[in-house]
Amino acid sequence: MKAAIRANLVQGVNLTPQLLQSIRLLQLNSLQLEQELRQTLERNPLLEQEEPGDDAKASGDADSATLEAAAWDELPEPSFLSGGGIAGGDGDDATLRIAGQASSDPRVRLLEQLALQWNQRDLEMAAWWLDHCDDRGYLEHSVAELLALGAQAFPQWVDDLEVVRQRLLHGDCPGVAAVDAGECLRAQLALHTDCGLRTLAMRILGEQLPLLAAHDDAALAAALDEDIEHVRAAVALILTLRAHPIEILPEPDTAVVPDVVAWHAGGAWRVALNQRTAPRVRIAAHCERALAGNAGSHGGNASSHAVLRGLLDEARWLVRGLAMRNDTLLRTAQVLIERQRAFLDRGEEAIVPLTLNEVAEAIGMHESTVSRIVNGKYIQTPRGTFELKRLFAVRLEGAEVAGSAVRAMVKRLIESEPAAAPLADDVIAGLLARQGVRVARRTVAKYRDQLSIGPARARQRLPGRAMAG
Structure with a gap:
């Protein structure tokens, strides 16, 4: 065997500590950011909270942040939020190791759970199916339409698309990716242990859904030629199931503090960060000067000087990352408000189709950046306070409306x-x-x-x- 040397050119992303911290700050919601800054201020004596009105240094940080934004724009995007497959093939996406709070979207949490058991190929197809589900877990189009669309996205795996949907339908979240309520309820019933009641309940869902909706037990019993008490027991079993694959429960005890505020003034829509949720920190000027003056000292103070130098670097990274986060959030919100002016003026019927990619192009960043910055962030408008994600809308197939x-x-x-x-x-x-x-x-x-x-x-x-x- 002849030995040979071969050079391979591989493109990758070097996740420096500064970049990791910037990404982490980008993902934090307002409450998490407040807690993060409080802990950092207690730990690092070189940092201090900036008083309102002192904007000069923050402006400089924001300008620098714009120049460095491309550093994280090259990262692979989260597949579910961007509407594509999971990038990277079998390679390890280092951003998945970044610590952060679980997503507020149950479909994203389901994908994270499946990632522990499913292979990469099936996970990509599962993400694709979930991309085409609404907020309650139902498919947004018929299976035939989606299979035709999926054949373009996965030409090599088209025969396995429906298999993956069935795995989702009968998996850890039974009923998800169902076509309608009947299929969702049947998937949940399939897990029930009482075979007698389950069989009758399946017949009701498959043959007599209108009578079930009308709550006419007598007509159900006659149509199925079953004892009315047996029918009532089967109906009671059906009523224990979830009405939707994914239940979105309100959280009345949780106060929502908006990250961004939008209002109409002077004939135009204006956007600003909520200063309460966008705190600023800075490096204490006297500490930085003292360290600069002692830069040449050595000897017994060398170790303590190294510790302080590390704290100074940490402080600089935090100030820069915070400025990058706030700048990205504001610019993203400005584009969203600009594109959805009609929705703010006239209501839900006027919302227009808008994708992550369109917003990313408008602000000159990657879809992954937009995905991270809108996740868990809220905007206050005259129409109410809601998540920034609500301003994105999927185009109806074959139409120009959302x-x-x-x-x-x-x-x-x-x-x-x-x-x-x-x-x-x-x-x-x-x-x-x-x-x-x-x-x-x-x-x-x-x-x-x-x-x-x-x-x-x-x-x-x-x-x-x-x-x-």
Whole structure:
């Protein structure tokens, strides 16, 4: 065997301590950042909190931050939030080792859990399926449409796409990636141990969903040729299941402090960081001067001088990273508000499709940076306080409008319908088409289900009932 020397050129990202700290600061929400700074101020005597009004040094830090932003823009993006596959193949993404709080998105947490058990290929396809689920875990389009789309994203694995969806559907979060409520409930029922009741409940969900929605146990028993008590027991079992694959529960005891504030003044929308959640720190000037004056001293004080020098470097990295975080957050919020002015002026129906990539291009950064900076951050507007992520919207397939805007239109049409003559799904689709929004009847039904609104016949039976929205 002949020995040979071969040179390989490999492109990678060198995660320096400064870069790791900058990324970590970028991901922190307001409460985490406040705690982080408090602990750092107690540990590092060279740092002090900056008083309001002293903006000169902070401005210089922000300018330097802009020049260094490209350092983290080269990092691989989080696949789920960016809408693509997991980058890097089998390589180790060093950013995954960065400590940080768990995501507030249950779909992201599910991916993190699956990463411990699934191989890289299946994990990429799982991320793709979850990308095409709404906030409650249902698929946003039919399986046939998504499989056709998936064939373009994974041409070499197209035969395994549905297999991965079934694994998600019957996995650790049963019902996720379901087409509708029936498939979601059947996936949960499959895990139940009472085979007798489970079989009858499966029949009800598969054959008599309208009678189940009408709460007509007698009609169910007659249609299934079963004893009414047995039917009631099966219905009771169904009612113990989750109505949606992912339940989004309110947190009434948690006060939300906005990171960004937006308001309308002088005919334009303006954006500013909430100073309460954007504290500033600086290096104590006398300490820095003292260290600079003793730079040439050696001997017995050498070890203590080295410790202080390390603290000074740590302080400089923190000040710089904090300025980078605040600058990136403000610029991202400015683009979001600029692109979604119509939503702020007129409401949910006016929200336009907007992706991470579009915002990233506008601020000259990578999608991964935008993903990190919007995660867990809130904005206060005249329309309420909500997560920055709400200002992103997925384009409805084959249309120029956002899916969330169409859902709001469906809600408005149903709320304004005559009580004695509720609108059927195909009628609503026709009314939307007159407004230039062409959607299929099944799309209307999907959005109606997401709004927890029953079909036309159910609304006609209870004309005075307030519908959940």
